[in-house]
Amino acid sequence: MKAYRAALLYFTGPAQAAYEADGLLVVGPDAQGRQVVQAVGSYQALASRFAEVPTEHLPGRIIAPGFVDMHIHYPQLDVIGSPADGLLPWLENYTFPEESRFSGAAHSAEAAGFFLDELLRNGVTTALAFATSHPESVNALFTEAQNRSLRLMTGKCLMDQNSPEGVRDDTAQSLADTEALIQRWHGVDRLGYAITPRFVPSCSEAQLRGAGELAAKYPDVWIQSHVAENKDEIAWVRRLYPEARSYLSVYEQFGLLRPRAVYAHCIHIDDEDRALMRATGTAAAVSPTSNLFLGSGFFDYEGAERVGFPYGLASDVGGGTSFSPFHTMLAAYYVGREGQTKPGLSLTPQQLWWQHTAGAARALGLEGVVGNLQPGYEADFVVLNPQATPLLARKTALAANLGELLFALIVLGDDRVIERTVISQASGG
Numbered sequence: 441m442k443a444y445r446a447a448l449l450y451f452t453g454p455a456q457a458a459y460e461a462d463g464l465l466v467v468g469p470d471a472q473g474r475q476v477v478q479a480v481g482s483y484q485a486l487a488s489r490f491a492e493v494p495t496e497h498l499p500g501r502i503i504a505p506g507f508v509d510m511h512i513h514y515p516q517l518d519v520i521g522s523p524a525d526g527l528l529p530w531l532e533n534y535t536f537p538e539e540s541r542f543s544g545a546a547h548s549a550e551a552a553g554f555f556l557d558e559l560l561r562n563g564v565t566t567a568l569a570f571a572t573s574h575p576e577s578v579n580a581l582f583t584e585a586q587n588r589s590l591r592l593m594t595g596k597c598l599m600d601q602n603s604p605e606g607v608r609d610d611t612a613q614s615l616a617d618t619e620a621l622i623q624r625w626h627g628v629d630r631l632g633y634a635i636t637p638r639f640v641p642s643c644s645e646a647q648l649r650g651a652g653e654l655a656a657k658y659p660d661v662w663i664q665s666h667v668a669e670n671k672d673e674i675a676w677v678r679r680l681y682p683e684a685r686s687y688l689s690v691y692e693q694f695g696l697l698r699p700r701a702v703y704a705h706c707i708h709i710d711d712e713d714r715a716l717m718r719a720t721g722t723a724a725a726v727s728p729t730s731n732l733f734l735g736s737g738f739f740d741y742e743g744a745e746r747v748g749f750p751y752g753l754a755s756d757v758g759g760g761t762s763f764s765p766f767h768t769m770l771a772a773y774y775v776g777r778e779g780q781t782k783p784g785l786s787l788t789p790q791q792l793w794w795q796h797t798a799g800a801a802r803a804l805g806l807e808g809v810v811g812n813l814q815p816g817y818e819a820d821f822v823v824l825n826p827q828a829t830p831l832l833a834r835k836t837a838l839a840a841n842l843g844e845l846l847f848a849l850i851v852l853g854d855d856r857v858i859e860r861t862v863i864s865q866a867s868g869g
């Protein structure tokens with residue numbers, strides 16, 4: 441066992457943040473040997489009970505749950521910050537050429553290692569990530585995540601049409617590869633498989649049908665894809681499926697909406713789509729830096745709350761512009777505030793933080809596992825330095841309440857705030 445004495449941030453309910461200015465976090469092995477939270481609370485209340493436990497004192501620091509990124513593309517590491525005229529030209533000119541390089545094991549392994557270290561440097565401890573269409577890219581990311589004891593989900597991208605040579609796959613082979621990868625990796629250590637149809641235009645009907653059949657056969661495997669990001673993309677889907685009520689309903693018709701199904705964007709959807717997400721337990725990965733960068737539109741938070749489907753935050757690198765959860769939370773605030781194309785609202789700092797930690801974990805079906813600091817949760821956490829820059833030190837010192845402290849970190853923070861990222865390790869034996 442080990443204890444940490446510092447300020448503590450955790451959640452007692454949706455967007456209900458609790459803060460202990462002088463707290464104690466105790467971590468130790470559970471029955472399976474995983475490092476989990478044993479106790480969390482005020483130092484005064486807990487110190488005598490854990491007097492024997494070695495305690496690291498971190499004065500002036502805040503311990504908080506590790507961040508959870510619901511949607512990110514590891515092969516787009518080098519695509520970040522590429523100028524393009526919106527989604528479809530961006531895919532064609534930058535993304536597909538870069539992804540074709542991941543047919544090689546060496547390039548995949550190097551990129552996977554860099555990608556995971558960059559996540560950790562930014563305080564992200566769990567991610568649902570796209571790989572490329574090459575099985576080698578999936579093996580590389582799982583291997584590097586396993587080496588770092590990370591909780592990570594990824595999968596081979598399915599794309600057998602409307603995609604260039606080098607990334608396009610073969611329908612039957614792609615489904616056989618997917619099933620072999622599920623059997624090799626899903627549930628191994630902290631790894632999970634995600635069935636990954638890229639988006640409707642890049643998948644044939646046979647491929648989408650096969651993906652849905654695998655999703656039914658392996659119900660605790662994740663599904664990840666994209667929906668309703670961009671108006672040109674939606675018009676394309678309408679030409680492919682003129683009969684379908686909406687873009688989202690195409691996924692429904694192939695059995696791809698269910699708990700643990702996560703769709704990036706969900707911008708241009710209506711209340712019937714929202715009700716379909718709620719009824720099927722399908723989650724949205726809200727990707728605000730990406731949506732602002734590619735000019736795609738604004739996620740409707742009011743609609744999401746009114747109808748009540750699961751959602752959380754995502755970086756969507758490389759359409760997204762930052763690995764930093766602080767940048768993503770700030771962009772989510774901008775998107776929420778926008779009130780010309782949809783109702784505008786001010787998300788509270790506690791809501792923003794929840795959406796990138798415990799709320800994201802809940803939307804992924806990982807409530808009780810990661811995203812919070814409560815007894816039994818896996819011990820993935822970050823040590824934050826609220827004085828990481830001169831302006832942050834000045835501003836956080838003025839904070840009169842928790843909301844002001846968290847908002848100062850969201851607006852002014854970046855990777856410099858993340859002093860340390862601690863990952864739950866399985867103890868030996």
Ligand SMILES: [Zn+2]
Binds near residue numbers: 704
């Ligand atoms: Zn994406």
